[in-house]
Amino acid sequence: MAKSRRSTLSAYLFLAPAIVLLLVFAFWPVGFGSYIAFTHYNVIEPPQWVGLDNFRELFADELFLSALRNSALYLLVVPAIQVLAILLAVLVNNNLPGIRFFRAAYYLPVVTTVSVIGVIWNFMYTDAGALNATLRWLHLINEPIGFLSDDRIALFAVMFVTIWRGLGWYMVLYLAGLQSISAEVYEAAILDGANAWQRFWRITVPLLLPTILLCSIMSMLAATKAFEEVQIMTQGGPFQSTFTALYYAYEFGIKTLNFGRALAASLVVSSLCMALAWLNFRYLQPK
Amino acid sequence: MSLAPSKRRPTLAGSRVLRRARRAARHLPHYLALTALAILTVYPFWWTLVTALSTSGDVYSFPPRLWPTEPGLQNFVEVFQTIKLVLFYKNSILISAASVVGTLLICSLAAYPLATMQFPGRKLVFGAIVATLILPAEINFLVNFITIAKLQLADTLAGVVLPGLAGAVGIFLMKQAFEAVPRDLIDAARIDGANEWQIFWRVMLPLTKPALGALAILTLVSAWNQYIWPAVVLTSPDKFPLSVGVSYLAGTFGSKTSVVAAGAVLTVLPILIVFLFTQRFFLRGFEGAVK
Numbered sequence: 073m074a075k076s077r078r079s080t081l082s083a084y085l086f087l088a089p090a091i092v093l094l095l096v097f098a099f100w101p102v103g104f105g106s107y108i109a110f111t112h113y114n115v116i117e118p119p120q121w122v123g124l125d126n127f128r129e130l131f132a133d134e135l136f137l138s139a140l141r142n143s144a145l146y147l148l149v150v151p152a153i154q155v156l157a158i159l160l161a162v163l164v165n166n167n168l169p170g171i172r173f174f175r176a177a178y179y180l181p182v183v184t185t186v187s188v189i190g191v192i193w194n195f196m197y198t199d200a201g202a203l204n205a206t207l208r209w210l211h212l213i214n215e216p217i218g219f220l221s222d223d224r225i226a227l228f229a230v231m232f233v234t235i236w237r238g239l240g241w242y243m244v245l246y247l248a249g250l251q252s253i254s255a256e257v258y259e260a261a262i263l264d265g266a267n268a269w270q271r272f273w274r275i276t277v278p279l280l281l282p283t284i285l286l287c288s289i290m291s292m293l294a295a296t297k298a299f300e301e302v303q304i305m306t307q308g309g310p311f312q313s314t315f316t317a318l319y320y321a322y323e324f325g326i327k328t329l330n331f332g333r334a335l336a337a338s339l340v341v342s343s344l345c346m347a348l349a350w351l352n353f354r355y356l357q358p359k
Numbered sequence: 360m361s362l363a364p365s366k367r368r369p370t371l372a373g374s375r376v377l378r379r380a381r382r383a384a385r386h387l388p389h390y391l392a393l394t395a396l397a398i399l400t401v402y403p404f405w406w407t408l409v410t411a412l413s414t415s416g417d418v419y420s421f422p423p424r425l426w427p428t429e430p431g432l433q434n435f436v437e438v439f440q441t442i443k444l445v446l447f448y449k450n451s452i453l454i455s456a457a458s459v460v461g462t463l464l465i466c467s468l469a470a471y472p473l474a475t476m477q478f479p480g481r482k483l484v485f486g487a488i489v490a491t492l493i494l495p496a497e498i499n500f501l502v503n504f505i506t507i508a509k510l511q512l513a514d515t516l517a518g519v520v521l522p523g524l525a526g527a528v529g530i531f532l533m534k535q536a537f538e539a540v541p542r543d544l545i546d547a548a549r550i551d552g553a554n555e556w557q558i559f560w561r562v563m564l565p566l567t568k569p570a571l572g573a574l575a576i577l578t579l580v581s582a583w584n585q586y587i588w589p590a591v592v593l594t595s596p597d598k599f600p601l602s603v604g605v606s607y608l609a610g611t612f613g614s615k616t617s618v619v620a621a622g623a624v625l626t627v628l629p630i631l632i633v634f635l636f637t638q639r640f641f642l643r644g645f646e647g648a649v650k
Contacts, residue, residue, distance in 0.1 A: 080479060082555045083472035087484060090469035093525035098491040101502035108502070115505055156396075163393050168386055176638055177397040180404060183634045185584035185602040188623045191609050192403045195410070195616060202406050236400065297497050300587055304606065318497055325501040326591055334501055342495030 109335040119332070126336035136337065139315040142227055143341070146295045146316060149235050153291045154284060157239055161246035162276070175247075179240035186237075190304030193233050194220070220306055223313035230301050230314050237301070238294065242287050249283030250276070281356075289352045293345050317341045404627075411435070411621040434621035438608070441618070444625065446597060447604035450516070451583060451629075454600050457520045458582035459575050466529035466574065467537075467567070471559050473530070474537035475545055485534075491527045504591055518592045519600075523582070529574050536570030537563055576637055583630050601626045 084091075109126060111119035130136050164175050181189065196203045197219035204216040219229040253276065261271050277284075299318040302308060308315040308323065315323075318341050325334030383390070405425075411434050412427035438444055472478065473485050503522050512518035540563060548558045564571070586602040593599055599607060608622040 079476060079555075083476045083478040083481070086468045086472045086555070086559070089465045090488070090525040090530065091484070093465065093521065094488065094491055096506060097503055097522040097525075098494060098496075098499060099487075100506065101499040102494050105498035105502045115508070159392075160396060163389065163396070168389065171393075172638070174393045174397055176635065177401050179634075179638075180631075181400055183580050183584070183630055184404075184627055185586055185605075185630075187586045187602045187606040187609075188626050191605060191619055191623045192407050194609070195407065195620070196403050202402075236403075239400070303587065321497070321501065326504060331501065331505070335498065338495070338497045338501060341497055345495060345497075 105335045106339060108331055109339045111332050113331040114329045115331060122332065126332045127340075129333060130336050130340065135312060135315060136317070136320055138312065139317045139320040140340075142313075142315060143296055143298065143317040143344075145227065146231060146234075146298050147292060149231050149238075149295050150288055150291045152235050153238055153242055154287060156235070157242035157246050157287065158280070158284075160239060160243040161250055162272070164243070165247055165250045175243075178243055181237045182240040184237075186300045186304055189233065189237055190301070193229075194305060197229055221310055223309075223311040226306055226310055227314050230298075230305055233301050233305065234295070234298060238291065242291065245287055245290075246280065246283055249280050253279045285352060285356050288356070289349055292348050292352070296341060296345050296348065317344075407620045407623055410617050411624045413617060434617045435625065437615075437618050438622045438625060442604060442608050442622070443597070444601075444604070444622075447599055447601045448629075450598055451600040451602070454516055454519055454589070455579055455582040457516065458523060459578045461520060461524040462526065462529050462578045463571055463575060465524050466526065467533045467564065467571070468559070469525065469530050470533035470537055471555075471563060474534045475542075475563075476555075488527050488530055500588070500591075507592055513592060514594045514598060515592075516598065519585075519589045520582075522588070523585075526578075529578070532570055532574055533567065536567040540566050576633070579633065580630060 108119055110121060110123060112122050112125075113119040160178050164171055164178070195201050198204070199216040199218065199221075203219065204213070207213045207217070217225065220226050257275055257279070258271060261275055266274065297318050298316045299322060302314050302316055302319045303322065306314040308319055317337060321334045321337040321341065323334075324330045324337065409424060409427050412430045412432075413424075414431040414433045415428040469488070473481065499522070507513055507518040507522070510518075512521070544562060544566075545558060548562050553561070583600075584602060585600075586606070589600050590603045590606075593603065596604075596607065605619075605622045605626045609619045
């Protein structure tokens, strides 16, 4: 008995640092944050309970509503990422000479810090930048496109960077999924006379469904929470056209110290994320 | 066999070179697709490198250039002269090293009892750790900012590093690695009189080096690349890591594109070298982490 109590103690000694850190930096934020969402709180004075006031203000704020619309529009990156990442994974899933170079090339944006990605794409997108120069050189346009300065285009330009940045990561997940499909299935299909197209739609896609589910949930959550690209490239502009819901939370929390409003906004984002994840499991899980 | 020598005669059609060329030709559409997509991901990096190496005044050219004009390292020199780049490197290295050492230690410590011991509350603790993966992390960011300020850790390296150390993915990865170690080995060590700490430190850790290596690389890359959190926690420029320093550079030198490009190249270079040398291991480590 004494021995087992001692081993329980030693188990918890091993666990202690992780438990303390998780309590402080993972559980406390969710609990305290959910409470703060119903208060007025500016860090300096103690929080004051105000009930649903923050949420009422939030949904009366035109900026937050357009931020929500932008976040919804942002979900368009999800199908784009799946199609492109599956394409990349299928292309690099073989042992052709030089394939490792291509895998590394596609993975490169994933290991790049977002501030550098912002710097690079600000260059690419300027009026005289590489993208406009290429389009003019191909005679597709006469006037430069204001990728980040035109409020009808900026959000899509930022979304493109999100896709570009995430592709390599999802490619690796799909590659892992592809490599778990046994070669025998394909060999049998070839014997039955199935062509490459049929093999892709009848074997690869169905057997990849669990990976597709995982990747769509992950990219959907990432799209709902889109924030870093906005912070580094446009700061919500021009004319607040690239405000996303989480950028709104950042703006009101870190910048104006209106933590009640900021955490109410993040609570809305979190609820949307959980609803999306639930919908995915409910309707897309392979039976 | 020798009855049909003409078939074995080394004709041009049967030569290795041609066979190889034919094989490549068969895969030509494949390579074309691979290259087109590689241009999409690599060109922005290439353009930045070319700009950083160009010392002529004009940055933008038409058509977009593929090679540096008047190549030279002047822009890199200017980066070193205008910002405290060496200091930023030092800060980045410190933050990354502390994150890697701390993560490996804390995650493997936590994983050890979860993998090898039976104790009351084990399932609950493990469930709680897994639950942090599902908890809405976007709230963490704002409240952690308040917590770090209250703990007097604002504008310190500890404030940057601490919140990320006990990652559920790391604990999970190490738990799986420990579970793969044969039980007999642990029992033998216990019979020999080793205590739990000795078993952990002398037996388990050395046996799980591949998993530790994968976790180290994962942590290194994410610590080196994190941007928003250090930008929020740190206020004095002397403590900025490279990732924050380069956007600072872009803020002050917005118009001097080639200098900003050089700063971007210098920021990416170290992690790029790490990535290229550990690529194989790396992609496999990620696959292991998500399965």
